[in-house]
Amino acid sequence: MTKxxxxxxxxxxxxxxEHLIAEDASALKEHLNVCRECRKYQALYTQITKAVDTxxxxxxxxxxxxxxxILDHYRQQNKPTDNLRHKLLMLFGRPIPLxxxxxxxxxxxxxxxxxxxxxxxxxxxMPQRAEYYHTQSLNLPRVLTNGDIKLMQHQMNGINMTAxxxxxxxxxxxx
Amino acid sequence: xxxxxxxxxxxxxxxxRANDEQLMRQIKRGDRQALGILYERYxxxxxRYLMRMMGGNTEQAADLVQDIFITVLDNAQQFHEDRLFxxxxxxxxxxxxxxxxxxxxxxxxxxxxxxxLSLSEETILNHIEESDFRxxxxxxxxxxSLEKRSMFLLRFEEHLTLKDIAKxxxxxxxxxxxRLHYTLKQLRKQLQAFNPSNKxxxxxxxx
Ligand SMILES: [Zn+2]
Numbered sequence: 503m504t505k506x507x508x509x510x511x512x513x514x515x516x517x518x519x520e521h522l523i524a525e526d527a528s529a530l531k532e533h534l535n536v537c538r539e540c541r542k543y544q545a546l547y548t549q550i551t552k553a554v555d556t557x558x559x560x561x562x563x564x565x566x567x568x569x570x571x572i573l574d575h576y577r578q579q580n581k582p583t584d585n586l587r588h589k590l591l592m593l594f595g596r597p598i599p600l601x602x603x604x605x606x607x608x609x610x611x612x613x614x615x616x617x618x619x620x621x622x623x624x625x626x627x628m629p630q631r632a633e634y635y636h637t638q639s640l641n642l643p644r645v646l647t648n649g650d651i652k653l654m655q656h657q658m659n660g661i662n663m664t665a666x667x668x669x670x671x672x673x674x675x676x677x
Numbered sequence: 678x679x680x681x682x683x684x685x686x687x688x689x690x691x692x693x694r695a696n697d698e699q700l701m702r703q704i705k706r707g708d709r710q711a712l713g714i715l716y717e718r719y720x721x722x723x724x725r726y727l728m729r730m731m732g733g734n735t736e737q738a739a740d741l742v743q744d745i746f747i748t749v750l751d752n753a754q755q756f757h758e759d760r761l762f763x764x765x766x767x768x769x770x771x772x773x774x775x776x777x778x779x780x781x782x783x784x785x786x787x788x789x790x791x792x793x794l795s796l797s798e799e800t801i802l803n804h805i806e807e808s809d810f811r812x813x814x815x816x817x818x819x820x821x822s823l824e825k826r827s828m829f830l831l832r833f834e835e836h837l838t839l840k841d842i843a844k845x846x847x848x849x850x851x852x853x854x855x856r857l858h859y860t861l862k863q864l865r866k867q868l869q870a871f872n873p874s875n876k877x878x879x880x881x882x883x884x
Binding site: 515516518519520542545546547549550551552553554555556557558559560561564565568569571572573575576577579580 | 704707709712713716720721724725728735738739742743746747750751807810811814830832833834839854857858861862864865868869871872
C-alpha cells in the first residue's frame with residue numbers, strides 16, 4: 503500500500519514526540535529522499551527544535567542572589583536549635599541564652615537525681631516513727647471533745663486557756 | 678591539613694558526579710553543598726522554561742526560580758529517591774505557573790507585544806533570521822493554552838518522556854499524545870511563514 507504525502511506528514515508529526523516503528527521510520531526516510539514538500543514540512547520542526555533549544559541565561563548577579571537566598575533558607579531549615587530558640591523567644595518575649603539554659607536545666611536535673619538517690623539511705627537510718635498522719639485526714643475538721651480540751655489544758659502547765667483559744671492553737675499548728 | 682584538603686576535594690568531585698536523585702538524598706540529610714550543585718544544574722533550565730511560560734518577563738521568571746527552589750526544599754522530605762528528580766521538579770514548576778496564571782490574565786498581556794503579527798509576510802520571507810524565528814516561536818507559544826505550552830516545552834525544551842509529561846500534567850498518556858500532536862499542528866500554522874524551507878533549503882546531497 504503506497505502512502506500519500508499527508509500520511510507521511512502525519513508520521514513526521516508523530517516522530518517529534520514518539521519513536522516510530524522500524525517499518526514506518528524507513529518508509530519515511532525513503533520518502534523524504536524523493537519528496538521536496540515533505541522535506542519542507544520536516545524542516546520546520548528542525549527549526550522549531552533548534553530555536554527551543556537555545557539557552558536563556560539568567561543575569562549573573564540575579565542567579566547568585568537567588569542561590570544565596572536558597573542556601574540561607576536551607577541553613578535556617580536545618581538548624582533545630584534555631585527553631586527552639588525561636589519558640590523560646592515567642593514564649594518569653596525576650597531572647598533566652600539557649601546553651602546556658604540547657605546547662606542550668608541539666609545541673610538541676612543532676613542535683614535532683616543525686617539527692618533522690620541519697621534519700622532512701624537517710625530514711626533507713628532514721629528510727630521508725632510510731633505513727634504517720636495521712637494528709638487527707640489532717641485536712642479534715644477535727645471535733646474536740648471536752649475531755650480532749652481538759653487534757654490539753656492539763657498538759658500546758660500554768661497557762662489558763664479557754665476552749666476558743668485552744669481551737670485557734672490547733673488551727674495554726676494544722677496549717 | 679593537606680590530606681584533609683585533598684579529601685574534601687575528592688568528596689566535592691564525587692558530589693558533582695552524583696545524579697539528581699543522589700543529590701536530593703544528600704539534601705534531605707542537610708548537605709548544603711549538594712543543594713548548591715543541584716541549583717547550578719537546574720537554575721538555567723528552569724529559568725528558560727519559566728521565561729517561555731511567562732512570556733519573557735525576566736523579573737517574574739527570576740522570582741519564580743527562587744520560589745520554586747524554596748518549594749523544593751520545603752517538600753524535599755516528600756521526594757522518594759526511587760523516582761526521577763526532573764519530572765518531580767518540573768511538576769512543581771508547572772503547578773507554580775498555573776497558580777501564577779490564576780492571579781493574572783496573562784493571555785491579554787502577552788498579545789500586546791505580539792512579535793510576528795507586526796511583520797509582513799514579505800519581510801519575513803526576505804529576512805528569515807534565526808533570532809526572528811525564535812521570537813516568532815515564543816510569540817506563537819503565548820497563543821497556546823498554559824497546559825499545551827507547558828507540554829510542548831517539557832517535550833522539546835526539557836526532553837522529558839511522554840510518560841513523565843503525563844505524570845507532571847496529571848493526564849493519561851493518550852491525552853498527552855493527542856494534545857501534543859494538535860499543538861504541533863497549531864504551531865506549524867503560526868510559524869509557516871517563517872519556515873526556512875520557503876527560501877529554498879538545500880536539504881541533502883543524496884538526492
Ligand atoms: Zn511527500
